[in-house]
Amino acid sequence: MxxxxxxxxxxxxxxxxxxxxxxxxxxxxxxxxxxxxxxxxxxxxxxxxxxxxxxxxxxxxxxxxxxxxxxxxxxxxxxxxxxxxxxxxxxxxxxxxxxxxxxxxxxxxxxxxxxxxxxxxxxxxxxxxxYFAVGIVYNTEEITTPPTSWEDLWNPDYAGRVILPSAVNSIGVPVFAAFNSLAGGTLEDLAPGVEKMSALEAALFFDSSGVANSGFQTGEGVIGAHYATQAFTMADGGLPIAYAIPEEGAMASxxxxxxxxxxxxxxxxxxxxxxxxxxxxxxxxxxxxxxxxxxxxxxxxxxxxxxxxxGPNGSIDDLAVADWSSINAHRDQLNEAWSRIATSQ
Structure with a gap:
């Protein structure tokens, strides 16, 4: 060659x-x-x-x-x-x-x-x-004054009609961690959150968004912690559903x-x-x-x-992004406590 x-x-x-x-x-x-x-x-x-x-x-x-x-x-x-x-x-x-x-x-x-x-x-x-967020989703026909705080979920008028994510849902554990913090607890001390949740009567704890949506559609629940994306989807479908960002911040991931x-x-x-x-x-x-x-x-x-x-004029800085490293370090305890709360109601 x-x-x-x-x-x-x-x-x-x-x-x-x-x-x-x-x-x-x-x-x-x-x-x-x-x-x-x-x-x-x-x-x-x-x-x-x-x-x-x-x-x-x-x-x-x-x-x-x-x-x-x-x-x-x-x-x-x-x-x-x-x-x-x-x-x-x-x-x-x-x-x-x-x-x-x-x-x-x-x-x-x-x-x-x-x-x-x-x-x-x-x-x-x-x-x-x-980024997606979980804030307060509510029925505007049942609730005419928009909620402003997570504490509004404990309004006696909504007893038995509150919808919350379960521990199986990806945002469920952060929701409980946030409620525990509102009650003065820490990730090392979940007792305040457990006590606070005992005073709230939930209609259902949802594993999937579809279950939560069904609860709002049937009227089983009128307010709860749910995804903003799902609130807008339901509203676009003609349901009287609105989304509010609580003053403590929407929980985000x-x-x-x-x-x-x-x-x-x-x-x-x-x-x-x-x-x-x-x-x-x-x-x-x-x-x-x-x-x-x-x-x-x-x-x-x-x-x-x-x-x-x-919100229309906010930014990433306005989100209460979950501290996943800390939550993961206590995930077993959080899962157990939240699951126990869900099954007891």
Whole structure:
């Protein structure tokens, strides 16, 4: 073989090898239902169109996603995973998520500092993709004066008609932690919260949002701690339902993006992270799910801005974001106490 032919063959071999290793798809674990639909329309489908990289989606709840990542840790199947705050910290602690390199996802420079979650060593292990909140949801035909405080749930007029999240629901434990704090308790002392809850008669404790929505629709409950997104959905459906932000602050968390540790497609995974936090994608999710953008400078229409978890003129700073590390450290005790309260009513 001549030198020139040898060089041509070598170049062809290198080119062919590069093509063989080009990323054709990413395995992504994210939410199902309306949340999964919104992620698909706002992020996954346009990402596929822009990059040519197919998204192979596995719909899953956050806790199920974490269990799968832990089970597959030695041979990861997923490349990128969306999980809620709280579960995100558990994923960090179990070592199943990789560091996200800002140099490989330059869009992170536009994300609020609060939404870049760091390990003790200073690496980013998760990035916020939208804030949701739990405030006071109420029936405007039954309650004509808008509630202003969590303490309003203890109004005797609402006894037996209060709807609350159970310990199974992702926000249930933070709700109890907040009520315990209102009563003067701490995470080391839950007795004040247990005593306070004994004075509140609940209509139901919901595992899923659909159960809570049904309780409001049938009139079983007229007020409660529920998601803002669900309140707006019910109102859009013609129900006399409104959402109020208590003066103590709406309890908030967020959906977060993670790169799975051990992925073979690290560069493409960073591409997806970078794409997901762009203003256009953040604005799309805000409109579709009423989640507050973690990306800064997103220009929202007035009707969308009015439905943000922090209110039409607020910001991330107005949210009472759960201290998940502290809550997770006491999760067993909180779960047990909240579950005992729910089953006793």
């Amino acid at each position: 001549s030198l020139s032919k040898h060089l041509i063959a070598s170049v062809a071999a290198v080119s062919s090898a590069g093509m063989a290793h080009a990323t054709e798809s990413l395995n992504v674990s994210a939410y199902g239902g309306s949340w999964g639909d919104a992620l698909a329309s706002c992020i996954f489908t346009p990402f596929e169109s822009e990059t040519g990289i197919a998204i192979k989606l596995e719909p899953s709840a956050s806790t199920v996603t974490l269990s799968k990542l832990q089970a597959e840790a030695s041979a990861p199947v997923m490349d990128v995973a969306w999980m809620d705050g709280g579960v995100s910290e558990l994923a960090r602690d179990s070592g199943v998520v990789a560091a996200i390199d800002p140099a490989m996802a330059p869009g992170l420079s536009g994300v609020a500092n609060q939404a870049k979650y760091m390990t003790e060593g200073g690496d980013i292990y998760a990035v916020g993709n939208g 967020d959906i977060r993006i993670h790169i799975v540790k051990g992925t073979d497609d690290l560069e493409a995974a960073h591409q997806l992270v970078d794409f997901a936090v762009q203003p256009a994608q953040a604005g799309c999710l805000a409109a579709a799910l009423q989640v507050g953008p973690a990306t800064e400078g997103v220009d929202l229409p007035a009707d969308v801005a009015a439905r943000m978890p922090w």
